[in-house]
Amino acid sequence: MLELAIDKKVEPVVIKDLQRHPAKNLVTHVDFLRIDMNKDIVTSIPLNFIGEEEDNEAMRLGAILNQFITAIEVSCLPANLPHTIEVDISNLAMGEHISLTGLTMPKGVTITALTHGDIEAHDQSVVAVQEPRLMSEEVEKEAVDSEGEEGADDKSEGDSE
Structure with a gap:
C-alpha cells in the first residue's frame, strides 16, 4: 500500500499494474488503484518459501521441492495487507505437502479461494516434497x-x- 499525492490531497493506493521496458528493465508505466481504508480489498500476494534445503532432511536425501502455487489471492482491510505470506518448508518429509488450509495467515487476512463454499473442494496443494x-x-x-x-x-x- 502506498500514499499518492493527487491535487495536493494524499490518497491511499495500491499498484494495480506495473510495466517495464523489455531491454532496460526500467518502469515505463504504473496503474494505481485508489482504495477505501475501511473496505476489504482483494489482491494477489506472493508466497515466500522459508526453510533452506539444507535444513530439510528429505531434500538432503535427494527429494525435490515442487512449488505448485507462487501467489494467492487474499481479501483483507488495506491496513492488514501483508507484503508476502511465509510458507515454512523446513519440516516437510518425503511425500508430505502443504495445502491452502495449512498456510498460516496474518490476522484479518482470508484466502479468497477458501470462501467459495466447500473448503475441501477449493483446497489446493501449495508445495510438496516428492521423490524424484x-x-x-x-x-x-x-x-x-x-x-x-x-x-x-x-x-x-x-x-x-
Whole structure:
C-alpha cells in the first residue's frame, strides 16, 4: 500500500499494474488503484518459501521441492495487507505437502479461494516434497533387471534339456 499525492490531497493506493521496458528493465508505466481504508480489498500476494534445503532432511536425501502455487489471492482491510505470506518448508518429509488450509495467515487476512463454499473442494496443494522420478525409475529398473536375470537363468536351464 502506498500514499499518492493527487491535487495536493494524499490518497491511499495500491499498484494495480506495473510495466517495464523489455531491454532496460526500467518502469515505463504504473496503474494505481485508489482504495477505501475501511473496505476489504482483494489482491494477489506472493508466497515466500522459508526453510533452506539444507535444513530439510528429505531434500538432503535427494527429494525435490515442487512449488505448485507462487501467489494467492487474499481479501483483507488495506491496513492488514501483508507484503508476502511465509510458507515454512523446513519440516516437510518425503511425500508430505502443504495445502491452502495449512498456510498460516496474518490476522484479518482470508484466502479468497477458501470462501467459495466447500473448503475441501477449493483446497489446493501449495508445495510438496516428492521423490524424484529418476530415483523411483532406477529402483523399478533394478527390480525388472533382477527379474529378467532370474528369467534368463530359467530359460537357459530349459534350453539345455
